[in-house]
Amino acid sequence: PYAERGLKLLSNHSAPKGPDPLLQEKIADIQLNKKIESCLGRLKTSGSIAGAQVCCIKNDKVLVHSICGNLGSLKSECQVRSDSLFLGFSVTKAITATLILKMVEEGFLELDEPICERIWPEFAPSGSPPAELYGAMEDDEEMVLEKWRWKRSITLRNILTHTSGLWFATPSNLTIESLASCEKCIQGFQFDAEKPENTILPVSEPGSECKYHYISFGWLVGGCVIGSYFLRHGLRKTYHTIFQEICGCLLPPEIEKAGFKPCGCGPNDDIAFIDTEFDVTRSMQLRREYEAMGELMDSTNDESETKVSSITKQLLSGVKGREFILDPRIWNSSDAINANVPAAAGRFSAKGLALFYHELGNGSILPQHLLSKATAACETETNLQALQGLTASTGGAKTKFGLGYAVLDLPDAKDGFSFGHAGIGGSIGFHHKSSNTSVAIMFNKVGGDKESATEIINIISKHLDW
Numbered sequence: 352p353y354a355e356r357g358l359k360l361l362s363n364h365s366a367p368k369g370p371d372p373l374l375q376e377k378i379a380d381i382q383l384n385k386k387i388e389s390c391l392g393r394l395k396t397s398g399s400i401a402g403a404q405v406c407c408i409k410n411d412k413v414l415v416h417s418i419c420g421n422l423g424s425l426k427s428e429c430q431v432r433s434d435s436l437f438l439g440f441s442v443t444k445a446i447t448a449t450l451i452l453k454m455v456e457e458g459f460l461e462l463d464e465p466i467c468e469r470i471w472p473e474f475a476p477s478g479s480p481p482a483e484l485y486g487a488m489e490d491d492e493e494m495v496l497e498k499w500r501w502k503r504s505i506t507l508r509n510i511l512t513h514t515s516g517l518w519f520a521t522p523s524n525l526t527i528e529s530l531a532s533c534e535k536c537i538q539g540f541q542f543d544a545e546k547p548e549n550t551i552l553p554v555s556e557p558g559s560e561c562k563y564h565y566i567s568f569g570w571l572v573g574g575c576v577i578g579s580y581f582l583r584h585g586l587r588k589t590y591h592t593i594f595q596e597i598c599g600c601l602l603p604p605e606i607e608k609a610g611f612k613p614c615g616c617g618p619n620d621d622i623a624f625i626d627t628e629f630d631v632t633r634s635m636q637l638r639r640e641y642e643a644m645g646e647l648m649d650s651t652n653d654e655s656e657t658k659v660s661s662i663t664k665q666l667l668s669g670v671k672g673r674e675f676i677l678d679p680r681i682w683n684s685s686d687a688i689n690a691n692v693p694a695a696a697g698r699f700s701a702k703g704l705a706l707f708y709h710e711l712g713n714g715s716i717l718p719q720h721l722l723s724k725a726t727a728a729c730e731t732e733t734n735l736q737a738l739q740g741l742t743a744s745t746g747g748a749k750t751k752f753g754l755g756y757a758v759l760d761l762p763d764a765k766d767g768f769s770f771g772h773a774g775i776g777g778s779i780g781f782h783h784k785s786s787n788t789s790v791a792i793m794f795n796k797v798g799g800d801k802e803s804a805t806e807i808i809n810i811i812s813k814h815l816d817w
Contacts, residue, residue, distance in 0.1 A: 448755020516553025610700025
């Protein structure tokens with residue numbers, strides 16, 4: 352108890368802040384804002400949430416901006432502010448997708464060219480498998496040859512639609528410290544002749560099946576970002592620097608001021624910590640123990656047993672020795688707070704995220720013709736819901752993907768078409784196209800009531816007559 356108290360005192364210490372900007376906010380729909388405030392109060396009282404922010408923007412007007420609760424974990428005595436930054440988990444993927452699609456628009460690369468041929472040759476540097484690879488992998492020579500061919504054929508479209516076959520992959524030397532560097536993690540996907548045993552190969556032919564790239568998505572896109580920029584300019588810049596150069600200049604200053612840090616935070620940012628009842632690491636260990644005893648959790652028939660067992664083994668092989676990556680609590684560490692993980696580590700306030708979607712939906716970042724293509728559903732994922740932030744309002748047991756964005760069909764709405772992305776903690780940002788409305792919901796409690804976001808979205812949808 353004494354140690355915990357001391358840690359709380361350290362965690363709660365921060366530079367003095369001025370009044371919460373929310374006090375000066377002009378709310379355009381007082382009735383809707385009161386409905387959301389009431390909803391957040393109920394969710395807090397029931398224990399479903401620790402801290403939360405909700406923001407809804409339509410036609411440049413802030414309809415809703417509401418906050419509730421505390422900053423979580425060792426910061427549980429600190430109240431949420433409207434500019435507090437919440438970990439978005441996979442909410443970050445939509446911002447990452449926006450960057451690479453902007454680079455596609457500007458001609459840095461093409462969606463359907465194999466990424467190893469021009470933009471990222473280190474990814475798979477030769478037409479045939481390097482001699483060092485044979486004998487270094489568990490697969491026989493025939494399978495190594497086929498998987499190398501698969502890797503050589505991976506395109507940006509495969510990555511954005513979660514069909515590259517590398518959904519399970521993490522760098523073999525990954526630590527919490529190295530997690531902070533996007534560039535070091537990207538190198539883990541490249542072939543290293545001195546360590547051929549660390550080579551990452553696909554488990555399926557690109558384009559053949561959609562499996563959620565829960566963490567590899569960002570590093571694969573990041574490799575394309577850095578490689579294509581180098582190809583054009585001859586400069587090896589960091590992912591963060593390129594993001595600022597390509598997309599940062601398109602975003603109004605008020606977005607970052609409100610709270611928008613897709614590439615990691617600084618020491619003076621007001622960070623919400625993760626509260627969790629959810630431990631993927633433990634559940635995967637339990638499944639492994641059950642399988643070792645010849646049993647399988649949640650099995651229903653022989654076919655599903657085989658499928659789930661295969662997915663479990665692939666997931667475990669991808670994080671072997673690095674299981675910490677599945678534990679949400681690592682994101683409270685100083686290294687992870689500062690980390691640039693393009694699939695999972697963006698930190699946002701609800702207003703910052705809603706403003707981003709407002710700009711994106713209005714065509715200020717990507718032209719409407721490209722955005723329309725990127726938000727057309729082309730793949731459906733049904734296997735890895737435990738690693739996604741799904742609710743009944745965002746697809747339930749399946750997710751439809753466009754080019755990096757989740758394509759949402761809100762139930763009980765006359766026109767429920769929206770696009771955005773959710774995170775494992777239940778946070779979500781999206782744009783409802785027909786009403787030109789952007790919504791962001793940020794939570795810092797992982798593994799609580801997964802339908803909290805659904806309730807909020809339904810209130811907004813009903814009130815705005817979607």
